[in-house]
Amino acid sequence: MKIIRNSHLCYACKTCQLACSFHHTKTFWPERSSIIVSRNPQDGTIKWRMSTTCDRCINEKEPLCVKYCIYGALQVVKEVKEHD
Amino acid sequence: MIERGDITGCLAGKILRINLSNQNIGTEETKKYAQKILGGRGINSLIMVNEIDSQVKWYDPENLLCFGVGALVGTLAPGSCRVDISAINVFSGGKGSTNVGGFWGPELKFAGYDNLIIVGKAGKPVYLYINDGIVEIRNASKLWGKDVFETENILRKEIGDEHIKIACIGPAGENRVRGSAIMMDTAKAAGGSGVGCVMGDKKLKAIVVRGHGKIEVAEPEKFMAIVEKCCQKCSNEPNTEMMRKAPFNLYSDPEWEGWNINIVIKNGQDDQWEKEKRNKLMNPVTGVPALQKGVRACYACPIGCIPYMEVYQGKYKVYRGEGFWINTIMGHACRFDISDPEAVVESWLLTNRLGLDGDYVAAGLSWIFELYEKGIITKEDTDGLELNWGNSKSLMEMIKKLAYREGIGDLLADGMIEAAKKIGCNSEYYLIHVKGQPSIEPFRVPKGWALAVSTSPVAGRHLRGATMGSKRYGPKPRPGNFGVTDYQNQAKGVVWQGKTKELEDNLGICNYVGTWSGANFLTISDFAELINSGMGLNLSEEELIEHYAVIGRNLEKAFNSLHTDMSREDDLPPKRFREEEVKSGPYKGFKIEENKYNEMLDEFYELWGWDKKTGMQTKTGLEKLGLEGIAEKLTKQGKLIDQ
Numbered sequence: 001m002k003i004i005r006n007s008h009l010c011y012a013c014k015t016c017q018l019a020c021s022f023h024h025t026k027t028f029w030p031e032r033s034s035i036i037v038s039r040n041p042q043d044g045t046i047k048w049r050m051s052t053t054c055d056r057c058i059n060e061k062e063p064l065c066v067k068y069c070i071y072g073a074l075q076v077v078k079e080v081k082e083h084d
Numbered sequence: 085m086i087e088r089g090d091i092t093g094c095l096a097g098k099i100l101r102i103n104l105s106n107q108n109i110g111t112e113e114t115k116k117y118a119q120k121i122l123g124g125r126g127i128n129s130l131i132m133v134n135e136i137d138s139q140v141k142w143y144d145p146e147n148l149l150c151f152g153v154g155a156l157v158g159t160l161a162p163g164s165c166r167v168d169i170s171a172i173n174v175f176s177g178g179k180g181s182t183n184v185g186g187f188w189g190p191e192l193k194f195a196g197y198d199n200l201i202i203v204g205k206a207g208k209p210v211y212l213y214i215n216d217g218i219v220e221i222r223n224a225s226k227l228w229g230k231d232v233f234e235t236e237n238i239l240r241k242e243i244g245d246e247h248i249k250i251a252c253i254g255p256a257g258e259n260r261v262r263g264s265a266i267m268m269d270t271a272k273a274a275g276g277s278g279v280g281c282v283m284g285d286k287k288l289k290a291i292v293v294r295g296h297g298k299i300e301v302a303e304p305e306k307f308m309a310i311v312e313k314c315c316q317k318c319s320n321e322p323n324t325e326m327m328r329k330a331p332f333n334l335y336s337d338p339e340w341e342g343w344n345i346n347i348v349i350k351n352g353q354d355d356q357w358e359k360e361k362r363n364k365l366m367n368p369v370t371g372v373p374a375l376q377k378g379v380r381a382c383y384a385c386p387i388g389c390i391p392y393m394e395v396y397q398g399k400y401k402v403y404r405g406e407g408f409w410i411n412t413i414m415g416h417a418c419r420f421d422i423s424d425p426e427a428v429v430e431s432w433l434l435t436n437r438l439g440l441d442g443d444y445v446a447a448g449l450s451w452i453f454e455l456y457e458k459g460i461i462t463k464e465d466t467d468g469l470e471l472n473w474g475n476s477k478s479l480m481e482m483i484k485k486l487a488y489r490e491g492i493g494d495l496l497a498d499g500m501i502e503a504a505k506k507i508g509c510n511s512e513y514y515l516i517h518v519k520g521q522p523s524i525e526p527f528r529v530p531k532g533w534a535l536a537v538s539t540s541p542v543a544g545r546h547l548r549g550a551t552m553g554s555k556r557y558g559p560k561p562r563p564g565n566f567g568v569t570d571y572q573n574q575a576k577g578v579v580w581q582g583k584t585k586e587l588e589d590n591l592g593i594c595n596y597v598g599t600w601s602g603a604n605f606l607t608i609s610d611f612a613e614l615i616n617s618g619m620g621l622n623l624s625e626e627e628l629i630e631h632y633a634v635i636g637r638n639l640e641k642a643f644n645s646l647h648t649d650m651s652r653e654d655d656l657p658p659k660r661f662r663e664e665e666v667k668s669g670p671y672k673g674f675k676i677e678e679n680k681y682n683e684m685l686d687e688f689y690e691l692w693g694w695d696k697k698t699g700m701q702t703k704t705g706l707e708k709l710g711l712e713g714i715a716e717k718l719t720k721q722g723k724l725i726d727q
Contacts, residue, residue, distance in 0.1 A: 011328075011379060011380055011381035011385075011388040012380055012381065013381035013382065013383060013384060013385050013386075013388065014187070014383055014384065015160065015384055015386075018159075018160050018384060019160060021298075022160065022304070022308065025298065026304045027298040027299065027300045027301070027304070028158055028159050028160060028298060028299045028300075028301075029194075029297070029298035029299075030194060031194075031296045031297075031298075032298070038246055038247060039380065041269050041270040041271045041380075041392075041405060041406045042233055042236070042237075042270055042404070042405060043404070044377060044378060044392045044394075044404065044406075067312070068160065068311070068312070068315065070315050070318060070319055070386040071381075071388065
């Protein structure tokens with residue numbers, strides 16, 4: 001499975017970044033998050049990046065970034081492997 | 085003072101103190117202050133009342149510029165992003181305070197600091213660079229003169245880190261224009277009290293922050309469960325959808341009741357704007373809503389109310405940026421009778437870009453437009469500009485003149501009251517101000533609004549208790565049973581709203597997510613749960629409201645008493661609204677009736693525990709709050725009632 005973001009629903013509030021850091025550290029520690037969010041208030045752009053440290057919140061019912069995104073911008077999707 | 089348990093979470097831990105005169109940099113523990121007042125504005129107020137001598141003026145090096153990040157900021161508590169900025173108020177000479185959201189506050193906490201206290205003045209322009217334990221005072225000569233957008237861009241390029249957060253002033257602050265703002269993340273204005281003017285006076289152009297640390301909470305799993313519950317509450321609230329479109333969109337309906345209650349036109353000549361103008365400005369297809377290209381949220385916010393606007397005309401070809409508020413409609417549109425949507429958005433973004441406070445621009449310049457209409461000033465005074473109502477080009481030029489102190493702008497930049505003294509001809513009567521700060525607020529119709537704005541400890545702003553009636557607006561239950569235009573029972577609502585805001589500003593929770601908006605978002609019981617599980621305390625709702633919130637307001641009240649001669653007279657609405665009636669619309673004939681207003685004021689003072697006749701604090705009241713030292717100071721100056 002993987003986590004994807006719908007850019008049209010994202011408000012760039014960084015809640016996902018914080019929730020992810022909580023999963024990893026039980027603290028609020030944006031630098032230890034697997035997600036990095038940044039936005040440019042001048043041109044309106046939002047950058048959202050997921051690093052390879054994401055473990056899909058192993059041991060949780062659902063990934064915390066998805067659970068706490070109140071805007072519904074994140075969702076879990078199944079990865080379909082392509083076969084030759 | 086009540087100290088229920090030892091704080092074990094939520095704080096970054098340190099207060100950073102910087103002296104710009106001698107470049108001394110030091111830190112101290114936050115906890116000794118937080119045990120008394122939790123955080124944010126409360127800590128700023130405590131430091132100011134204890135450390136600033138009553139002889140100090142806003143332009144003295146001893147004035148403190150205090151940044152206080154709320155106690156819950158840095159966690160996932162919904163809406164926990166706010167920073168209080170306090171200093172001596174350049175308008176009233178008393179307490180100045182303004183509050184701002186965004187991302188700068190959380191970043192300061194991740195850098196390890198809850199508050200930043202700046203004293204002294206730099207000899208030449210400087211900016212601060214705070215990167216965790218690295219704190220540097222850097223040369224800002226190449227930033228001086230740049231607008232807010234340019235300043236941010238230069239700093240981002242120079243420092244090379246896209247994650248830095250910047251608070252800065254524009255040319256207005258550099259030029260010590262009284263109504264200057266400190267701008268955060270480009271578009272979020274800490275506008276009131278002239279804090280940008282104080283920052284410019286200290287020759288401090290910007291504060292760049294980068295934090296890599298963490299915020300811990302006392303009971304992590306319990307805290308997250310409460311956060312989830314609060315988020316769910318926000319999701320289920322019917323008004324969330326409206327808020328997420330940006331609240332100004334309420335006004336796209338020309339029949340929306342806010343048009344009749346909140347609006348003051350042409351510098352206070354009437355409280356009613358023609359429906360065709362409402363429609364032209366706010367038409368969903370051709371008006372301001374069509375210029376909104378998106379919505380953004382502040383840090384950890386479950387609502388998201390910041391519009392992102394773009395205009396494709398004007399000096400900068402493309403004019404764009406975050407922010408457009410109901411205040412912009414009240415100010416940059418109605419105050420000047422301007423209904424051209426692009427012109428209003430453009431003048432708003434220009435205000436941000438030059439680092440001016442929008443309310444100051446709207447109230448101050450619309451006053452000048454009215455003086456022009458009345459012939460008190462002429463084209464000879466305005467460098468040839470015609471300041472007739474609806475003239476957006478002249479407004480744009482006047483905003484620039486104000487920020488750069490050009491021509492008549494120089495006269496206005498030192499404060500409108502000073503300007504009125506020089507202009508004469510009864511011009512001060514037309515200046516709408518409270519305790520010296522120009523105000524765009526409505527007074528004649530919403531009586532709770534009038535009471536809160538007039539009594540605000542930071543001079544004429546609505547966020548210290550304004551109400552719109554107990555029934556239709558705000559979370560339920562709330563005290564009192566009153567409509568928006570009633571005098572009776574209004575004080576109960578204003579004091580309750582004022583207390584909840586005190587608490588929110590100590591915690592750093594946005595007022596929109598808290599008790600402000602017409603919705604049931606977070607309430608005091610939610611705050612108590614977040615504080616107790618986050619900070620490791622054991623506080624009741626009553627203790628939070630009746631102790632911590634009351635201390636906060638009393639600290640500011642005491643500061644005003646120690647630094648000014650404010651009296652009951654200063655808690656009255658502007659004279660114009662006590663004399664002139666609303667001329668048209670459903671509230672035609674309304675004005676402030678002084679006897680009824682004074683009854684409201686009596687009750688207001690009593691509910692805060694102050695002397696009913698004078699509004700002064702009492703010895704027993706302060707001692708009950710554990711503020712004996714402050715009571716002693718007030719007694720020495722004859723500013724305390726001995727009862």
